Amino acid sequence: MDIIKIAALGLAGTLLGIMLKGQKKEYELFISMGACLCIFYFIVTKLEIVLSVINQMQNYVKIDAGYVGLLFKMIGITYIAEFSANLCKDAGYQAVAGQIEMFGKLSILAISMPVLLVLLETVGEFLT
Template sequence: MVLIGLFGILAVLLAVQLKGMKPEYGIYLSLAAAVVIFAVGAQKLEGVIEVLSRLQQYLPVSAEYLQVLLKMVGITYLSEFAAGICKDAGYQAIGCQIEMFGKLMILALSMPIVMALMETLDTFLR
C-alpha cells in the first residue's frame, strides 16, 4: 500500500507540473497511473477469491452467492475507477452517471439473493 500511495503521489505531482505546460499530458499521465494502480489492485483480488473459496468449504454457502459477491466487488471497483478518471478530467457529470449506473447494476444483481432470502424467511415463519 505504501508503494502504491507513493506512486500515486508522484504521478499527481508530475501531472500537476505537466498541466502547466500541456494540460492533456497531465491527464494522460494521471490516466496511466490510474491504470497501473487498477492492475495492481486487480491482482490483489486473487487473494480475496482464494479466501472466499476456502470460506465456501467451511460454510454451506452456494457458489452462486459467492459469484454474485465477486461481481458486486468488480462492479464497484470498475465504476469507481471509471468515475474517478472522468471526474479527474473535469467531467463530473459523466463520473456521477457512471457511479449511479454501478449502483443500479449492484442493485439489479442483488435482487435474486434478496428474493431467496425472502423465500427462506417465509419458509421459517410458516
Template sequence: MEVVKIVMIGITGVLLALFLKESKPEYSVYLSFAVGICILGYAVEKLSYLFESIKKIQEFLPVDEKYVLVLLKMTGATYIGQFSSSICKDAGYAAIAGQIELFVKLYLMVLSLPVLLALVETIHNFLL
C-alpha cells in the same frame, strides 16, 4: 510495504500531473489514467488471494456458489465504476462521472435482487 509503494506511485503521478497541467493540460489526464491503470494492476494481483479465501469460506460454510459469484461481480463493478468515475472527474467531466456512479448503483441493486429474493423465500419458508 505494498501500500507504501502504491501510495508513492499515486503521489508521484499527482505531482507529475500538476507539473504537466500548466504546460500541457491534456497530458495530465493521460498521466492520471496511466497511474490509475498501474495501481489497478497491483490490485488485480490480489485477486488470487481473494479467490483462495472465498474458496476456504465455501469449504467451511455451505454457501451456494451463485451467491459468491454475485459478491465478486458486485465488488468488481464497484471498483471499475469508482475508477472510471474518478478518471472522468479528473478530466473535468463531472456529469459523466455522476452518470457512471448512478449506473453502477443501479447495477448493484439489480445484482443483489436474487440474493434478496432468496432471503425472503427462506424467511417465508421458515415462517410456514
C-alpha cells in the same frame, strides 16, 4: 509494503501532473490515467487474494456457488464503476462520472435481486 509503493506512485503521478498542468493540460490527464492504471493493477492483484479466500470459505461453509458468483460480479462492478468514475471526475466530466456510479449501483441492485428473494423466502418460512 505495497502501500508504500502505491503511495509513492500516486504522489509521483500527482506531482508530475501538477508540473505539466501549466504547460500541456492533456499530458496531465495522461499522467493521471497512467498512474491510476498502475494502481488499479495492484488492486487487482490484491483482489485475487480476497477472491481465493472467499473460495476457501465456500469449502468450509456450504454456500451455493451461484451466490458466490454473484458476490464476485458485485465486487467487479463496484471496482470498475468506481475506477472509471474517478477517471472521469479527474478529467473534469463529473456528469459522466455520476452516470457511471448510478449505473454501477443499479447493476448491483439488479444482480442482487435473486439473493433478496431467497432471503425473503427464508424469513417467510420462519414466520409461518
